[in-house]
Amino acid sequence: MISCRNLTRRFGEFTAVDGLTLDVGAGAICAFLGPNGAGKSTTLKMLTGLLAPSSGEVHVCGLDVRERPREVKRQIGVLPEDLGLFDDLTVEEHLLLTGRIYGLERDETRSRAGQLLRVLSLEDGRHTFAASCSHGMRKKTAFAMALMPNPRVLFLDEPFEAIDPVTSKIMRDLLEAGARRGLTIFFTSHILSVVESIAAQLVMISKGKIVWNSPAGELPQSLEQHYFDLVESPAVEELEWLGWPRS
Amino acid sequence: MARLAAIVGALAKAFRRDQKSFQSVIGNNFFFITAYMLRAAGAFVYVIIGLVLLFPMSTDPLRKIPASRLALWPLETRERWLLRAVSPWINPVTWVLAAVSLWTAHSGIKIGLWGLGAGIFATGFLLSSLLSQDARPSQSMWRGVPNFPGPLNQLIRKNLREMLSTLDLYCALLLSLTATIYRATRRPLPPEAWLAITVLVVLAFSSYAQCLFGLDGEGGLSRYRLLPVRGWQILAAKDAAFLLITVLLTLPLAPFAGAGAALVALALGHAPAVIQPRRQIRWRFSTGASLILGFGQAILMAMAASAIFFSGAWILLPCTAACALSTWWYGRRLEQGFATE
Numbered sequence: 001m002i003s004c005r006n007l008t009r010r011f012g013e014f015t016a017v018d019g020l021t022l023d024v025g026a027g028a029i030c031a032f033l034g035p036n037g038a039g040k041s042t043t044l045k046m047l048t049g050l051l052a053p054s055s056g057e058v059h060v061c062g063l064d065v066r067e068r069p070r071e072v073k074r075q076i077g078v079l080p081e082d083l084g085l086f087d088d089l090t091v092e093e094h095l096l097l098t099g100r101i102y103g104l105e106r107d108e109t110r111s112r113a114g115q116l117l118r119v120l121s122l123e124d125g126r127h128t129f130a131a132s133c134s135h136g137m138r139k140k141t142a143f144a145m146a147l148m149p150n151p152r153v154l155f156l157d158e159p160f161e162a163i164d165p166v167t168s169k170i171m172r173d174l175l176e177a178g179a180r181r182g183l184t185i186f187f188t189s190h191i192l193s194v195v196e197s198i199a200a201q202l203v204m205i206s207k208g209k210i211v212w213n214s215p216a217g218e219l220p221q222s223l224e225q226h227y228f229d230l231v232e233s234p235a236v237e238e239l240e241w242l243g244w245p246r247s
Numbered sequence: 248m249a250r251l252a253a254i255v256g257a258l259a260k261a262f263r264r265d266q267k268s269f270q271s272v273i274g275n276n277f278f279f280i281t282a283y284m285l286r287a288a289g290a291f292v293y294v295i296i297g298l299v300l301l302f303p304m305s306t307d308p309l310r311k312i313p314a315s316r317l318a319l320w321p322l323e324t325r326e327r328w329l330l331r332a333v334s335p336w337i338n339p340v341t342w343v344l345a346a347v348s349l350w351t352a353h354s355g356i357k358i359g360l361w362g363l364g365a366g367i368f369a370t371g372f373l374l375s376s377l378l379s380q381d382a383r384p385s386q387s388m389w390r391g392v393p394n395f396p397g398p399l400n401q402l403i404r405k406n407l408r409e410m411l412s413t414l415d416l417y418c419a420l421l422l423s424l425t426a427t428i429y430r431a432t433r434r435p436l437p438p439e440a441w442l443a444i445t446v447l448v449v450l451a452f453s454s455y456a457q458c459l460f461g462l463d464g465e466g467g468l469s470r471y472r473l474l475p476v477r478g479w480q481i482l483a484a485k486d487a488a489f490l491l492i493t494v495l496l497t498l499p500l501a502p503f504a505g506a507g508a509a510l511v512a513l514a515l516g517h518a519p520a521v522i523q524p525r526r527q528i529r530w531r532f533s534t535g536a537s538l539i540l541g542f543g544q545a546i547l548m549a550m551a552a553s554a555i556f557f558s559g560a561w562i563l564l565p566c567t568a569a570c571a572l573s574t575w576w577y578g579r580r581l582e583q584g585f586a587t588e
Contacts, residue, residue: 050472052587069586073475084470086463088389088408089401097401101474127390130466 001026001153001184002047007056009042016042018208020056024201029175029185031199033192035232039208040188041081041157047186048078048155061152074102077146079156083138084145087131091122091141094130095148102149109148116144119174121167135162143171147178154178156187160194172198196223206231251326251333254312259337262308266339274534276541277418277451292447295421308337399476399484406488409462410455412529419451419496427499442556445501446549449493449508453544454535456509456516459485461527468524472585479578482521486513486574503560504552510566511551515544517577521584 002024009017017039024030034040045051047058049065049072058065061075078084085094092113099109117123120140130138139162146154154175160168175185176198189195195202202219204212204227211230219226228234281292309317309331322330335341389408394400410416426444429436455461459482460468471481490509497505519525519536527533535541555562 048473049586050469066586069582070475070477073473078473080469080473082466082469084466084473086405086467086470088405088412088462090390093401093404100398100400101476103398 001028001061002030002186003059004047005057007043007046007058008054009039009046009051010054016208017046017053020205020208020210022203022210022213024184024186026184027179027182028200029179029198030187030201030203031195032186032188032203032205033190033195033227033231034188034205038205038231040205043205044081044155044157044186044188048076048080049073050078050080074149075151076153076155077149077151078154079139079142079146079159081157083142085130085138085142087129090127090129091133091137092117092126094141094145098145098148104149112148113144116147119170120144121170136164136167139163140167147174151183153184153186156185158188158190160189160191168194192223192227204231250320250322251329254320254330255333255337258308258311258334261311262337265311274454274538274541275415275532276454276535276545277415277447278532279538279541280450280545281447292422295418295425307335309334395487399480399487402481402484403487403491406459406485407491410452410488410492412462413452413455413527414530414532415452415455416492418532419448419492422451423448423496423500430499439556441501442504442552445497445505446508446552448496448500449505449512449548449552450545452492452533453508453512453516453548454533454541456489456512457519457535457540457544458525458527458533459489459516459520460524461533462529464526471581477578478581478585479575481581482517482574482578485520486570489513501552501556503563504556507555507563507566508548508552510563510570511548512544514566514569514573515540515547517573521577521580 002022004020004022007017007020007022008015020039020043032040032043042051046053047060047065049069052066060072063072063075065072089097095113095116096109099112100106104112117126120143122137122140122144125133125137128137130141133141139159143156143159146156159171163171172194175183175187179185179200196216199216202212202214202216202223203210212226221229277292278296389411392404392407392411395403422444426441426448430441463471474481490506490513493505493509494502519540523536525534525536535544551562551566555566
């Protein structure tokens, strides 16, 4: 469902993503892990057509993302890094806009919007402008927009960060149910416990290159330990001035 | 005292940076065209620009510090009072009003104008300090923007709300209102005067046509890239909002001439809006791409409005065609930009 070959993106001299090759099958939940600045968001932007690759190929739902961008957009739902919200639209208006733009009938749009607002606990803030929403509300709005057109593939950039535990659980349940019905999900996250609970495929990236790609069950050790070993080990520096009494 | 000095210093720096954004008026079509063409006769226009500018300039500098941050800082009560007393003097408008009040007391003239200025300042200052920035009172007022038929409804509503948070629009509104009141009082004016005022009204917010994406923000621009719509549809939603405002503002004046001028403003504004998008700031004047383009836009707007006024509404047809062609062409450029970024 998602396929990329030798995907590379350079920003001047800096290579953010370097020769990335990856396949994600239909109905899979693929977690894309890596430290800040490893190239996760850049990869996700290239997979969704938000950013043109310097070289390489991307196919989503069998369509070339560069050649047929509009057809690809109709097939996918995206939660982008910057959430992609308009300051001058309310939470509900964002959902109504999405439904109508993706060709849903007015009644169907209203019905889905109402359901999503209810499920994601956004009902109380439905008339709040995006600019006035908390970060969590904004993220939930963008997540609801991604689900609204019932896409074949979902791309989610850090969907669980800044989300309360109950909504996080609801979101995980929604994603798992969607995957069981054939929805393909590609997401980035730093919350390893969430990744462990839902991901069927694990891909780790470091300095723009894939360092691990396997089904979740084939990890040789715990995800956290494996991540520390392969991607980045924690380095703690002592701050002598931290703690009481003050020096 | 060191704490207070540090806060006031940072506050002054932040406030100065914010005030620099008022320089956007220099790149505004309305400002430089009236400065060039009307000169001394443009006093009335400058009073309007001044009044429109005074309101956002009269903000409370202390609001630059988030209320939660201010509450967390370990300041003594005395220091908080001092900060409250000192911070208004960071705003240069406070000094100007104080100087004018001293001058007024001695000369005994212009008390009315001073009172008006001081009143606007006090209103702006109090409103800005009473209402936190997060509350965005203006936005709750914009909730009532009407719905439109079609799938682009929410985009058009959003674009209208964006236009409602620029000073250009209020300048045009003041001009239009003044002219309408003048007309309602049935004072004699040659018919050509309505044409001139109509062109001035459209000119007042024509710079916005050059920066149609200026208030969408990064999030909005990435959403445009994600939506499965054509570039021309995105531009058409922008144009619809612009034209709607034009029709409403010029309805009591010369509406056909106004619509023609707006179509020409859009036809010429699409290029800089798409090719050189510039970020704009809310509650400031829009800044155009260049003086040459601004002059060109103004001259062609005036020509189109005059042609419609003197030759008939059929001239709207070529104006509409030019705008539609520009929308289609720059819509394609917009899509190409999305694909190559």
